[in-house]
Amino acid sequence: MAIFIDENTRLLVQGITGRDGSFHARQMMEYGTKVVGGVTPGKGGQRFEGPNGQTVPVFNTMDRAVAETGANASVIYVPPAAAADAIMEAVDAGVKFVVAITEGIPVLDMARVYPYVVERGARLLGPNCPGALAPGKCKVGIMPGQIAKPGPVGVVSRSGTLTYEVVYQLTNAGIGQSTCVGIGGDPIIGTNFIDCLAAFEADEETRAIVLIGEIGGTDEQEAARYIRERVTKPVVAFIAGQTAPPGRRMGHAGAIISGSAGTAAEKIQAFEENGVRVARRPSDVVGLIREVL
């Protein structure tokens, strides 16, 4: 088992003929993900050439693509101006799990997209996220597959490369992962920490959870309360931005300290008060996880 994706995921790539879309479609196929096709308006009827002589069909619309391939998931690599509509197109076509990799989608676009997705019973991961990786089974997005290995730890993070760092250190220490999920750093995201914690709690393969947060917002504090009330599996947390000066935006739109809510100190305190152990350094995650496994 894994969360959100597994060996039964049948994936469409929206923007499959673009620079990033084609590169990562090949990487995902190489990893073993069942990529069943792609969509690029105007290029329907072509075949996309994957690795090792594999080819998949390209469609003009998600509607056709889903009807002909039986896809149940999609991943989006289209530019920001078209990304909001691409997400809504995917759910209109009946896809229930949509991953938006695109960085730079206006937040007011996402404010309209989010209820649209929820009302159609679908789950959105992202935008501006690295996607999800179920080691040995399926990779959706851009995470480097070679740094992960199958195992008992669920990883959920707001960050991209910092997630890779932690996964890499776990793998080097011989500790594998059930699923690694990057939820993205934007102010409005489809799947938050709590959604992932609930899924990991229900996942038989997952025995412990690593949560990687950042300064800004109150998602980590809400996650901390949720853990105390609903999560029986051990959780280890790390928060980036412990030394960030207040009021400055550090790259992610989400990472802004505004008012009193959102400092690393508050988040660490919230976790510790709710029985979650917090690593001071990324490398300390390994030791803390080893203790709870």
Add this chain to the structure above:
Amino acid sequence: MNIHEYQAKEILRRYGIPVPPGEVATTPEEAEAIARSLGGTVVVKAQVHAGGRGKAGGVKLAATPEEARAHAERILGMEIKGLKVQKVLVTPAEEITSESYVGVIVDRASKRPVFMVSREGGVDIEEVAATKPEAIRKLTVDPRYGLLPHQAYWLAVELYQEPAQQKACALILRQLYTAFVESGASLAEINPLITTPTGEVKAIDAKMNIDDNELFRRPEIAALRDVSAEPPSETQAREAGLSYIKLDGNIGAVVNGAGLAMATMDLIKFYGGEPANFLDIGGSSNPEKVVNALKIITSDPNVRVILFNIFGGITRCDDVANGIVEATKRIDIKVPLVIRLTGTNEQAAVQILEKAGFRATTSMDDVVQEAVKLARA
């Protein structure tokens, strides 16, 4: 992106919100001339991207044009929260009967725009939120329908008793929401929204923050960026596609990804060092980005060592290695470089670096400890 008060007011005026007249001066002489043409008592207001301008002495009443000139002379060039004042707004002083706060932000928790209004205007709303949360009325907007007439009216009756003022306020709120959406803002606030002795409702201060992700489709808003109001190194970084914030330490850091960049700063501090900057070179980096990053970091005289922490995913380590080699040919780097590279194309990167006489490690803890040691040497 931050815009100035005078720019926010121009936008609000365009949407019909009553905003008193006013003009911007960059010299005391201009301030005097504007005060003379406005007539009567004026306010001279520092235009910087920082709160607390009044407390810092950046907002002054002037009864005469000469006094306006004298205030402008003191305010122009003044530093407020580290930012140098380059412009002042000169606007008529208003007689105030009441001060309210009205604002709209994009709220992470509800994933929607949220209006906040309060009768406690004219002060920092975050302070009101902390000390007197019951004084703030909030209303969540469904962005697919916008602020509905009855919702605007609900908020207006929270603020005013007079039917005419309620009506005027409801209209202002709807205009503010339209301005917020059509400008691609993440925040738009009027603080204070005043009433005058004659019963008018007016916006005498305004603030708008623009979502950077909107700028590609709103060139007229993007053109409002005032590069003179931000540190030159940050302008240079933005133009090079980098995210950079200057800090006070001596360890320059080049990292890919915001989370890893913050974690690197934290680790530098953990081992007793001080970061000189936050710098995220982003994904899909090309060698040119690395060259630009090194140019910016080497222009900071405090930097005693430069640390690279690269985890290749979309970013290819060989691109970064080529950038480092290229940069050392083009720029005279006088401080040591310590490099950590791992992930996509790591082997190729190590070969490129070794050929050029550099060493690279794969451990983040090791490279940070080395940088801290060198910064102390």
